[in-house]
Amino acid sequence: xSALASPGYNFAYLDEQTKRMIRRAILKAVAVPGYQVPFAxxxxxxxxxxxxxxxxxxxxxxxxxxxxxxxxxxxxDTTNAVSIRxxxxxxxxxxxxxxxxxxxxxxxxHRIPETPLAxxxxxxxxxxVPEPLRWLEPRETETRRMHAEADYGSMYVKLYEDIARVxxxxxxxxxxxxxxxxxxxxxxPIPRFDNPxxxxxxxxKLFGAGxxxxxxxxxxxTPVKSLDFEDHPFTIERWAQRCQRCGSGESFLDEIVVxxxxxxxxxxxxxxxxxxxxxxxxxx
Amino acid sequence: xxxxxxxxxxxxxxxxxxxxxxRRGDPAVAExxxxxxxxxxxxxxxxVMAEGALHDRDLAALAIKQARGDLVEAIFLLRAYRTxxxxxxxxxxxxxxxxxxxxxxxxxxxxxxGGQILGPTFxxxxxLLDFALAxxxxxxxxxxxxxxxxxxxxxxxxxxxxxxxxIEREAAAEDAPGDLTRAPLAxxxxxxxxxxxxxxxxxxxxxxxGYSTQRGYGRNHPFAAEIRQGHVSVEIVPPELGFxxxxxxxxxxxxxxxxxxMGSEAAPPQFTSGYGLSFGGAERKAMAMALxxxxxxxxxxxxxxxxxxxxxxxxxxxxxxxxxxxFVQHLKLPHYVDFQSELELLRRLRRDWSARRxxxx
Amino acid sequence: MSEAPLLEVERLAKxxxxxxxxxxxxxxxxxGEVLAVVGESGSGKTTLLNLIGGRLRPDAGAVRxxxxxxxxxxLASLEEAALRRLVRREIGFVHQNPRDxxxxxxSAGANIGEPIMAAGARHYAAIRRAAxxxxxxxxxxxxxxxxLPAAFSGGMQQRLQIARALVTEPRLVLMDEPTGGLDVSVxxxxxxxxxxxxxxxxxxxxxxxxxxxxxxxxxxRLMVMQRGEVVESGLADQILDDPQHPYTQLLVSSVLAx
Numbered sequence: 056x057s058a059l060a061s062p063g064y065n066f067a068y069l070d071e072q073t074k075r076m077i078r079r080a081i082l083k084a085v086a087v088p089g090y091q092v093p094f095a096x097x098x099x100x101x102x103x104x105x106x107x108x109x110x111x112x113x114x115x116x117x118x119x120x121x122x123x124x125x126x127x128x129x130x131x132d133t134t135n136a137v138s139i140r141x142x143x144x145x146x147x148x149x150x151x152x153x154x155x156x157x158x159x160x161x162x163x164x165h166r167i168p169e170t171p172l173a174x175x176x177x178x179x180x181x182x183x184v185p186e187p188l189r190w191l192e193p194r195e196t197e198t199r200r201m202h203a204e205a206d207y208g209s210m211y212v213k214l215y216e217d218i219a220r221v222x223x224x225x226x227x228x229x230x231x232x233x234x235x236x237x238x239x240x241x242x243x244p245i246p247r248f249d250n251p252x253x254x255x256x257x258x259x260k261l262f263g264a265g266x267x268x269x270x271x272x273x274x275x276x277t278p279v280k281s282l283d284f285e286d287h288p289f290t291i292e293r294w295a296q297r298c299q300r301c302g303s304g305e306s307f308l309d310e311i312v313v314x315x316x317x318x319x320x321x322x323x324x325x326x327x328x329x330x331x332x333x334x335x336x337x338x339x
Numbered sequence: 340x341x342x343x344x345x346x347x348x349x350x351x352x353x354x355x356x357x358x359x360x361x362r363r364g365d366p367a368v369a370e371x372x373x374x375x376x377x378x379x380x381x382x383x384x385x386x387v388m389a390e391g392a393l394h395d396r397d398l399a400a401l402a403i404k405q406a407r408g409d410l411v412e413a414i415f416l417l418r419a420y421r422t423x424x425x426x427x428x429x430x431x432x433x434x435x436x437x438x439x440x441x442x443x444x445x446x447x448x449x450x451x452x453g454g455q456i457l458g459p460t461f462x463x464x465x466x467l468l469d470f471a472l473a474x475x476x477x478x479x480x481x482x483x484x485x486x487x488x489x490x491x492x493x494x495x496x497x498x499x500x501x502x503x504x505x506i507e508r509e510a511a512a513e514d515a516p517g518d519l520t521r522a523p524l525a526x527x528x529x530x531x532x533x534x535x536x537x538x539x540x541x542x543x544x545x546x547x548x549g550y551s552t553q554r555g556y557g558r559n560h561p562f563a564a565e566i567r568q569g570h571v572s573v574e575i576v577p578p579e580l581g582f583x584x585x586x587x588x589x590x591x592x593x594x595x596x597x598x599x600x601m602g603s604e605a606a607p608p609q610f611t612s613g614y615g616l617s618f619g620g621a622e623r624k625a626m627a628m629a630l631x632x633x634x635x636x637x638x639x640x641x642x643x644x645x646x647x648x649x650x651x652x653x654x655x656x657x658x659x660x661x662x663x664x665x666f667v668q669h670l671k672l673p674h675y676v677d678f679q680s681e682l683e684l685l686r687r688l689r690r691d692w693s694a695r696r697x698x699x700x
Numbered sequence: 701m702s703e704a705p706l707l708e709v710e711r712l713a714k715x716x717x718x719x720x721x722x723x724x725x726x727x728x729x730x731x732g733e734v735l736a737v738v739g740e741s742g743s744g745k746t747t748l749l750n751l752i753g754g755r756l757r758p759d760a761g762a763v764r765x766x767x768x769x770x771x772x773x774x775l776a777s778l779e780e781a782a783l784r785r786l787v788r789r790e791i792g793f794v795h796q797n798p799r800d801x802x803x804x805x806x807s808a809g810a811n812i813g814e815p816i817m818a819a820g821a822r823h824y825a826a827i828r829r830a831a832x833x834x835x836x837x838x839x840x841x842x843x844x845x846x847x848l849p850a851a852f853s854g855g856m857q858q859r860l861q862i863a864r865a866l867v868t869e870p871r872l873v874l875m876d877e878p879t880g881g882l883d884v885s886v887x888x889x890x891x892x893x894x895x896x897x898x899x900x901x902x903x904x905x906x907x908x909x910x911x912x913x914x915x916x917x918x919x920x921r922l923m924v925m926q927r928g929e930v931v932e933s934g935l936a937d938q939i940l941d942d943p944q945h946p947y948t949q950l951l952v953s954s955v956l957a958x
Contacts (some may be wrong), residue, residue, distance in 0.1 A: 070425065093523045098418040103662045104669025128676045132347040135672055165676045183669070194652055196526050204781050206788070208818025212803070212810045215817065218824055219807055219846050222691050227680040246680035266662050268523035284824040292683045310679055324676055 067114040067147040073097060077115035077270070081261060084272035089234025090202070091185050091269040099265065106139055106164060107265030109181035113162050116177065116261075117143065122150045124158035129166035129307065129324035136164070155327050165228075167249040169306045169328035172258035174275060180243045182264040185271065187231045187241040207239050210282065218287055230289075233280045240271065242279075248291045248307050253279040296321040301332035362407050376400035385590075385619030386410055390660065391417025392520075392539045393424075394589055394618060411541075415661050431574045431583055435593045436495055438569040442620075445496050446563040447597060453493030458568060459620070496565040497595050497612065506597060506610040526652050533635055533655060534628075538616060540658030542624045548648040549630030557634045557646030561613065564597040568620055592617050594625035598633045601640055611640055704766060706731050706872055706904045707752070712761035712776075714747050721747040722928040725761070731871060734898060734905040736919035736936060738912060738951065744928035745908045746876060751776075752906060753874045754787045765791075768871070789819065792865035792873035792903075796880045798857035801864065802849050808835060808860055809845040815868045834863040838893060855886035859893065866897065875907045879914055891917050912955045916940055924948045 065071065080094035099107040117123065123143055127136035131153040139162060140151050152158050155170040164181040172178060188198045191209045201207065210231060217225045230247040234240045242253060243262060253260065253273060260273040273279060283289040297304045300322050306329070308321040323329035363370065377384055377400040387399040391414045399417060406412035442458025445451050457463075500506040516531040519539075524532060537545065552558060570590050574583040594615040602608030613633025615625035634648040635655075647653055657663060705728040713723040722744035729735055737745040750756040752763055754775055763775040768790055775783060787793075795801040802811050812831040813821075821827050832842045838859040840852075849857050858878065865873060878894065879887040895918055898905055909915055915922055915936060922940070923933040924947065932945040943949045 064423070068423075070423075093525065095521050095523055097422040098415070098661060099422065100419045102415065102668065103665025104667075105665065105672065107665075128673045133673055134347045134351055137347040137351055164672075165674070183666070194526075195656075196652070204784060206818065208814045211817035212806055212814045215810050215813055215824065215827065216806050219809060219828075221688055222695075223684075223688060225684065225688075227684040228677040244674075244677050246676055248680070266666055283822075284827075285822050286826075287824050292680055294683075307676065308679070309675060310682065324679075 064146050066119075067117050067143065068099070069097065069111065069114045073111075074115040077111055080270045081112065081115065081272065084261070084270050085259070085274050087238070088273055088277045089232075089238030089240040089271060091264075091271045094268055094270050096265050096268040101138065101142065103266035104183060105135060106162070106181040108263030108267075108270070109162050109164070109179050109265075110139060110142065110263075111265060112179045112261050112263035112270065113143065113160060114147075116179075117147055117149060117160060119147075119149065121159045122152050122157055124152050124155060124161045124327075125163070126161070126166065126168070126325075126327075127164040128309075129168070129328075130326040132326070153327050153330075165244050165246075166307065166324060167245055167252045169323070169325045170331070171252070172256055174257040176258040178258055178260045180245070180260065180262045182241070182243045182262050182269075183266070184229075185241060185262070185264040185267050185269040187239050202238065205237065210239060214282060214284065218284070224283065224287065224289075227292075231282050233282060234273065235277055236280075239282075240279075246292060246307060247281065247289070250279070250281045250289070251291065255279070294321060298323045298329060298332075301329045301336065303329070303332050362405070371404055373397055373400040373404060376403050382620055383408075383410060383413075385592075385617065385621045386542060386624070387413045387417060389618045389621055389624065390414040390539050390541065391421070393417045393421045411660050411664050415664065418661050428575045428577070430586075431576065433571040433573060433589075433591065435567060435571060435591065436498070438493075438567055438571050438591075438593075439588075440493055440567060440569040441590075442568040443493060443565070444563075445565045447496060447565075451496055451499070451565075460622075493567075495567075495595070497597075500564070500597070500610065504607070504609065506612060507601075524655060526655075527638075528651060528655060530632075530636065530639075533651070534614065534616075534632060536655045536658055537628045537631060540628070540655075541660035541663070542621070542627065544658055544660070544663075545627040545631050546623065548634070548654060549627035551646065552630050552634050552648050557637065557649045559598040559611075559613075559630075559633050561596045561598050561630055561633065563626065564595045564612070566592070566594045566622060566625070568592045568622065590619045592620055592622050592625045594622070594629045596626070596629040596633060611636070705729060706766050707906075708762075708764040709752065710762045710764070712748070712751055712763065713759050714744075714751055714756060715759045720744075720928045722751070722925070723760075725925075725930055727923060727930075727933065729872075729904050729906065731904050732898075732902045733921060734907060734919045735921045735923060736907045736909060736915035737923045737925060738909055738915050739925035740910060740951075742927070743925040745925050747928075748925070749874050749876055749906060749908045753791060753793055754778075754783045765872070788815075789868065790870050790872065792868075792870040794858075794862055794865050794873065794875040794878050796877040798849075798854070798861040801861040802857065804849050807846045807848060808840070808852070811849065811860060812863050812867050815864065819868060830867065831863075834867055835860075837897070838863045839889075853886075855882055855890060858882065858890060862894070862897070866901065866903075869901060870903065872904050872906070875905060877909055877911075878907070879909075879911070887914075894918060912940060912951060924951065 077094055080092045084090065084092045096108065096111060099110055101107055101110060125131065125136045125140040127133040130136065143149055144151060155161065155168040158176065160177045160179060161168065162179040186198050188201055188210065191213060192198050214224050217223060226247065228246045229241050229244040230250055232240050232242055232250060232253065242250060255276050255278060257275045259275055262271045281289040294308050296308065298306060298308060299320050303323055306323045306325055309324045311320045311322060313320050377396050380403065383403055384396050384399045387402055387410055388394050391399065398420065402413035402416040403410065405416060440456060442460060443453065443456045445455065497506060501508065512531065517529060519532055519535040524536060570588045572585045573587050573589055574585050576583050596613040597610045598613055600608045600610050611633065613629040615628030615632065617624040631648055631654060635651055637644050637649040644650060707729040710726050712725040714721045725748055727735065737748060739745050747756065751758050758776050761776060764772050765775055766772050767786065773786065778786065793801065809828060809831040812834050813827040816827060816830060832845055835842050835845060840856055840859055849860055852860060879890050882890065891914060907918060919936040921934065922936040924931050924945065926947045932939060932943065932948045939948060940952060943952045
């Protein structure tokens with residue numbers, strides 16, 4: 056990784072005016088936890104759907120002293136995580152790391168690290184569809200009103216129908232949450248396994264949706280409650296197996312099909328966590 | 340012992356090398372140069388500039404070459420490049436009434452002042468593959484080309500109709516037009532921002548929507564009042580000077596549709612209109628845009644919004660092919676964590692179902 | 701019946717250009733009272749209902765509503781969001797076409813459960829029990845709790861809509877031709893049901909109808925509207941037996957003739 060940013064580009068690609076505009080949106084988002092703030096997103100060199108929102112948020116807050124970790128599906132070396140990390144290495148020349156504990160900014164798609172985040176760390180999540188009511192109501196004019204009036208009856212109707220039809224709530228990932236008792240929010244397509252990590256986490260969590268042009272935030276220590284019924288409480292995923300690499304029984308596992316007879320192996324999705332547990336076991 | 344998959348970095352590098360090889364194609368064949376694309380694929384260049392929202396013929400040619408001819412990919416390249424450019428000034432509105440005409444037709448009148456000028460159009464060609472073109476063209480002898488159109492007055496047909504009060508007058512807006520690139524589209528959107536979204540919108544999408552209005556999905560009886568193609572000058576007013584200076588010329592294609600007339604207690608019946616504008620010779624785009632523009636005005640003209648082309652939120656949310664392409668193609672990215680989440684839930688539901696069946700028996 | 705009126709409408713008016721859809725409409729409504737507003741189409745009765753229900757903003761006049769907390773609010777001057785919140789919580793609306801007042805894509809149970817879930821109910825079994833009990837109350841078989849409204853007959857859909865409108869026990873319910881579009885035998889059954897529910901719950905109702913038979917069966921008081929104005933009002937039985945205004949006489953006589 057070169058220590059010099061690529062010549063011809065401003066630090067972290069975006070010009071300072073754009074960064075300022077995005078930071079203003081971030082501040083608004085932090086002031087109203089869970090509320091989606093519109094922002095004038097720019098086209099980035101990566102396609103919409105590939106994390107342009109997360110990239111714009113990171114680009115607006117990153118500085119030369121930061122240490123950046125980028126993960127996708129929990130792993131540092133999935134192709135898109137590699138691509139994004141390279142983007143920042145090229146345009147900002149910042150130090151990068153795979154260790155969750157050592158990162159100041161963690162940009163992530165679809166997972167929250169198993170290692171609990173600390174105060175002072177910032178997690179930037181990539182969001183495809185920010186609007187939790189979108190599947191119930193395609194119109195933006197209507198969903199805006201629903202948020203303004205905390206008119207969330209239709210969301211509970213959906214949960215009720217799930218239970219009436221199949222006996223359980225059928226949201227597996229991107230499971231809707233109530234933020235600070237006021238705003239209904241989508242936590243991005245993280246598995247519901249990761250929802251509890253959001254509740255009152257001491258880190259700052261920023262959510263960027265580039266294509267839909269929305270930013271929202273969970274300031275440190277914000278209460279985040281996954282929607283449920285008292286008699287059908289929120290539950291997370293569980294596996295009968297443990298990680299075959301490090302032996303962990305508390306992490307989210309990837310299921311890998313190993314041969315054409317359907318043999319399966321289960322391994323931690325969070326590669327840094329897996330590595331850390333393994334090191335601990337080996338005494339390193 | 341299962342070893343975690345690594346090597347994402349190496350795989351990406353190899354993929355890029357392979358891409359460069361495919362882009363070049365057979366090394367025995369001469370490499371395309373930008374001038375060839377710019378000159379001989381000019382309609383592709385026009386489209387890429389319009390939807391890329393950036394006027395630069397050489398850059399568009401480069402984007403087309405880099406994208407291996409995939410125009411939507413080329414449009415993306417141009418848009419991304421646009422993000423890095425500083426904004427130096429905002430030009431005066433271009434004046435298409437003062438266009439240096441290359442083509443000008445009207446379907447509404449048999450003849451119009453200044454005449455019907457066909458220009459370089461495919462319209463009356465027979466769509467027969469020209470195998471002689473495969474061998475290369477002989478230069479057209481100058482004597483065979485028609486003399487350039489005489490520079491007589493060429494009032495816009497909309498002005499002619501307007502003179503009699505037959506067509507609605509566009510009211511000059513009080514505020515500066517909205518800027519789609521500075522504030523995200525919010526619904527309901529005003530016409531200025533809608534037109535911006537349509538101008539950079541995907542041609543195929545707008546073509547289909549425009550077509551749907553002709554087939555009865557929000558019919559508005561269009562006539563092509565005027566289509567003009569040619570060059571207009573671009574002017575800015577530098578604050579130090581306080582007057583306009585020309586900074587260059589661009590080629591544009593403008594389409595004015597005249598539609599269903601409306602009247603009310605207060606105003607006599609008049610034609611309504613739709614407007615389309617694109618770069619160069621992108622006439623099909625300009626026409627489709629004009630049809631959709633008119634359809635989107637349904638609400639403000641007191642028409643019932645029944646058809647997809649009239650539904651603002653639907654039309655504008657899906658018009659940008661950079662957004663559409665990104666999101667559709669993002670499904671290729673790993674989604675295995677969410678899939679695992681779904682699998683786990685599905686397995687639970689299946690266990691519940693079996694348990695219920697057994698309990699019932 | 702308590703002393704203070706639940707609803708006080710004062711000189712309410714709505715204009716469209718030069719034309720008044722309704723003007724100088726004033727009345728009071730007490731808890732447990734049913735007021736029928738009758739007139740032909742174009743008389744302004746539906747406009748009046750929409751003005752009271754906050755769906756339209758008046759051009760003049762007041763709509764004073766005594767909220768559950770005892771405070772009196774003028775709905776005409778309340779700000780949008782507060783108005784909608786209040787209406788959602790405390791005023792029920794029954795549409796002429798049940799499809800306008802139901803979610804057709806979710807089950808009957810979900811339709812009835814939604815208003816109480818929106819109000820904060822979070823116990824699935826309790827919500828389901830409440831929905832089932834209301835289904836029974838409107839004489840729909842409880843076995844249909846998970847059926848979609850699309851599978852119901854017109855009369856059943858209307859009864860489902862009524863259950864959905866009443867489940868939060870609003871003190872004021874507005875009804876727009878609740879039996880319109882239903883055939884005669886179905887209408888009779890529905891009217892019986894409405895009368896019982898209104899009595900049991902002690903709700904106040906403003907009922908818009910062109911059908912004097914409906915008015916006679918359900919209403920304590922009657923208001924006759926013609927071209928946007930109230931031409932006669934008073935006790936329902938009195939007006940129907942002995943109409944004073946020529947227009948009322950015309951309405952009453954045309955019913956007898958038919």
